[in-house]
Amino acid sequence: MTQSIEQLRALYQAGLYFFSPENLLTHNSGCIIEGLLDLGIKVRANTAEITSRDVSKPLVNTDKASLVAQPSAGYAAFVIDISHSNAYVPLESLRGGRLAYLTNSDISLFCDVPEPFPLFAVHESRFAKKGGKRFALAFGPSNGLIAATENRIPFEHRKLTALRNFRPTFSQSVRGLLDIAFVPHLQKHMPVDASLLSPTDYLQSMMNSQLCLAYGGDFYTSQSNNTWLQSKQPDVFKVHTFASFKDKALVMRWDSWRFWESLMAGCVTVHLDFEKYGFDLPELPKPWVHYAPIDLDDLKGSVEAILDHQKQWPEIAEQGRIWGITHYAPKPTATRFLNQLL
Secondary structure (H helix, E strand, C coil), X not given: CCCCHHHHHHHCCCCEEEECCCCCEEHHHHHHHHHHHHCCCCEEECCCCEECCHHHCCCCCCCHHHHECXXXXXXXXXXXXXXXXXXXXXXXXXXXXXEEEEEXXXXXXXXXXXXXXXXXXXXXXXXXXXXXXXXXXCCXXXXXXXXXXXXXXXXXXXXXXXXXXXXXXXXXXXXXXXXXXXXXXXXXXXXXXXXXXXXXXHHHXXXXXXXXXXXXXXXEECCCCCXXXXXXXXXXXXXXXXXXXXXXXXXXXXXXXXXXXXXXXXXXXXXXXXXXXXXXXXXXXXXXXXXXXECCCCHHHHHHHHHHCHHHHHHHHHHHHHHHHHHHXXXXXXXXXXXXXX
């Protein structure tokens, strides 16, 4: 049963402690901490350092040093941020409260934490499950990003431009495929801006553009029938073993800061179809209501569908921002997180 905010405050009166083995918390820990502070719940951590993107960084106006304390028993819950190793760290010695794990890793799909400990993970897929007690996390917008995009340019005054300003990185085969087979179709109908910008210029450009290409990810093929890997590298094979795996391949590491930055900036956010490709979140966005979906089976048709919905672009952009704040701003994210910990 979902608890009210007042009930959660009482249940977590002793506070939560966030621990990073590398002394570097990640974006999701920072956003949850922001939400806990908004709820009036005590938070402590073993470090004041948080890694994120400049425009999405959480806790920018918080005295993070005041949150730092040595780990000790007595907190209502301990959250272990294992994003950097993406591997289970046995810390059951932290007695006195609930113990949970969190990963913000690009390869979170392969993370495995033994029961009964819950794992909160980004990039979750309905098509591949490791088993155990897993909860899907979104990257989500920080309070700073929400505030920075409050005074955005009205949609009708924006440039008819699609932003595609991805910095080159490895393991982004989805973007590579769409550069080959989707972007050329889109360019026939509108400019596609591929400029690499400073963080300030990037956010301003986003708030002055009507569309934003906000997809990402890597294709992954099941290794369940890889007998060579099973016999020669059994430890690696174990990492690639799932309790359930639908079909032969899927899109992994699909979430990104850009998706949430695009929503907050009030763009029409272009992304792979959440439902079709099994992307798992507590609340899924609806295609053509909150974002513009891409169907890999028909990339030319996906461009045509985006253009067919042009009259609805302002409403899609606005509803996307509302959806993102309603379900994934720090406060609702922290509220859901506390309920899932119970």
